Each structure stands twice: as C-alpha cells, then as structure tokens.
Amino acid sequence: MREDESNWFSRWEEELPSPEELMPLSQTLITPDLALAFDIRNNNPNNPSSPQNQQPPQPPQPPHTPPPPPPSSLPPATPTHPNSSAEFADSADLGSGAGGEEPARTLKRPRLVWTPQLHKRFVDAVAHLGIKNAVPKTIMQLMSVDGLTRENVASHLQKYRLYLKRMQGLSGGGSGGGGGGGGGLAASADPATDHLFASSPVPAHFLHPHPGGRPNSEHFMPFVPVALQQHHHQQQQQQQQMAAAAAAAVAAHPQYHRQVGHFGSPPNGQFEHPFLARQSSQPVHRMGAPLHNPVPGSYVEDLESANATGGRKVLTLFPTGED
DNA sequence: GAGTAAATAT
C-alpha cells in the first residue's frame, strides 16, 4: 500500500500535530487527582514550578566537572558543555523562588526528552532530507528547534537508524537472515527502544529506498514550513497510546519516577495545561542559529526535574505553533 | 571538521 509521493506529503502535513493537540509529555505531571492520591500539595496548579520535586541529595555531577566558574556572571556563550556545575539544580522549576532566572537555561543542557512529537519532527526532517542527506547537522538545522544540539540529533539519529535497520530486517523477509524467528510485523519490533519511534510513522522510503526502478530521486520540496495549523484529530491514537503508557507507568511506579504523559486526565476529557499559557515570548538565542529556518524556533523549552532518578534535569522541547 | 559507532551515566 504505497501512497503517492505527493499524497504522502499531504499526509505528512496533516499528520503533524497541532499545538492544541499536542501535549508535552513533561507537563507538571501531577494532576489534582494524582496529587490527592499521593498527598501532594500543589500550591498553584497554574504554576509549573510546583515544588513537587524534592531533591534531597545533589545530583552526582559528572566526573569531569570543571572548576565551577562564578555563577554570578554568565559566560559569554559556548554552551558546548551542558554540565556546568551545581547550578543545575536551579532552573525553572526549583529555582522559582531563587529569584533570578537567567539565560542559564540555555547554557545548561540537562537532558533532552524526545517526545513523540519532537521525534516526529525529527523524522520529518530526515524524510525530507533524504536518508542519505540526513546527517545530524542538517537535520538539526531543519528541525530548527532551539536548544537542540547536534549531539542530540546525532545521538537520536543513531538510535533511529538502528530502529530502521530492525524494521528492514523484520519486514524484509527473507533475505538473509538470520535471525530467526521474526515472523512478526515490523510493528512488533523491540518494544522498548522502538516505542518512541513507533509513535511516529516512518516514511516508506526509509524502509525500501527504491524497490521499483526509480532511484531515490529525493523529494526535493522546498520544505514547506510546517504550518502547524492542522485541524485534524488524528492524534487520538497517539494520545491513547501515551495515556496508556502513562497509566502503565503510574501503575508500575506510583511515584512516577520518570516523565510520563498527562495521565490522570479527568473523565471530562479536560486537561489542564498550564504550559500553553506560557508562550515563549522570547525564544532563547542559541549560540548561533546560523540560518534562518523555515520554521522559527517555535519551541519552548521547559525544564522538569525528576528526582526519583537521582535528580536529573530534563529538557523538554515542544512545539508551540501558535503563530 | 563531521559523522558514525559504542560505552557510560543518570
């Protein structure tokens, strides 16, 4: 069932989640319901900086921690190394009371959370670049997500390729093989690693570059700016998946020791998104967004701290196409 | 200098 290229493209656009449909996986996480369940006192539901995350111990800093510079003044730039020092702790959430919030959040690169949506964007970029031109640098530029570093993309790309490889092997049928036992569908690939990837549809071209005769001529589209203005609700499936995953996570770890979707959504089907309210009035300037991208950095950064894992900061980027 | 691959840390 291969759709036409153009058709695919159309679908591509449509499948892009609209900002309203999107729900950052790293919401405040704690819904009133859940909060009650755990006796968590959420002072201000509107304030994402809820003190829910208490970090008793300081997160073990990386072994190669350089001499901590005076936190008073911020280095000019060069966010090459996310890890700076203990200043990790303060950020957006915990440091709400600290007072001064600084561009520091740009300098520190906590931990990028590849949300299904973010990953989708990644896939889109790769798809349009062509698997052959899909290199970290280019992908990063295409994604135009502020806060996203080449390392991030490279790392993710690496994982993604592995995933594709697996898919090929599984669906490829036959040839070679090896492996044995693979009668399952591609979707039955590894549950863990593929979970994220499975969330985003993988362009067919990826799996079979050119089955017929025409070489992969690349779809040389001007890369239409992803005008995230869709009115489609195709995300329901994903939403459900995420919800399910979240539920599972909660069931497994009541302490939600990691980022999960906006579980606990009230039966009303109404979610509280305090985040949407805080539109990024000023996208942090990265060390250098060299080329103007088709899509301005319509991403907001958000820092969530997960304590259970040892106080690890997580950076979550999610689209805010409210342009 | 960039990209890919593998290893390590959280």
Add this chain to the structure above:
DNA sequence: GATATTTACT
C-alpha cells in the same frame, strides 16, 4: 532497565 549523553574512532 531504558534512555540520553558522552567519548572515541573513522
């Protein structure tokens, strides 16, 4: 245990 980050090699 899984994911993301970091390091090393090509």
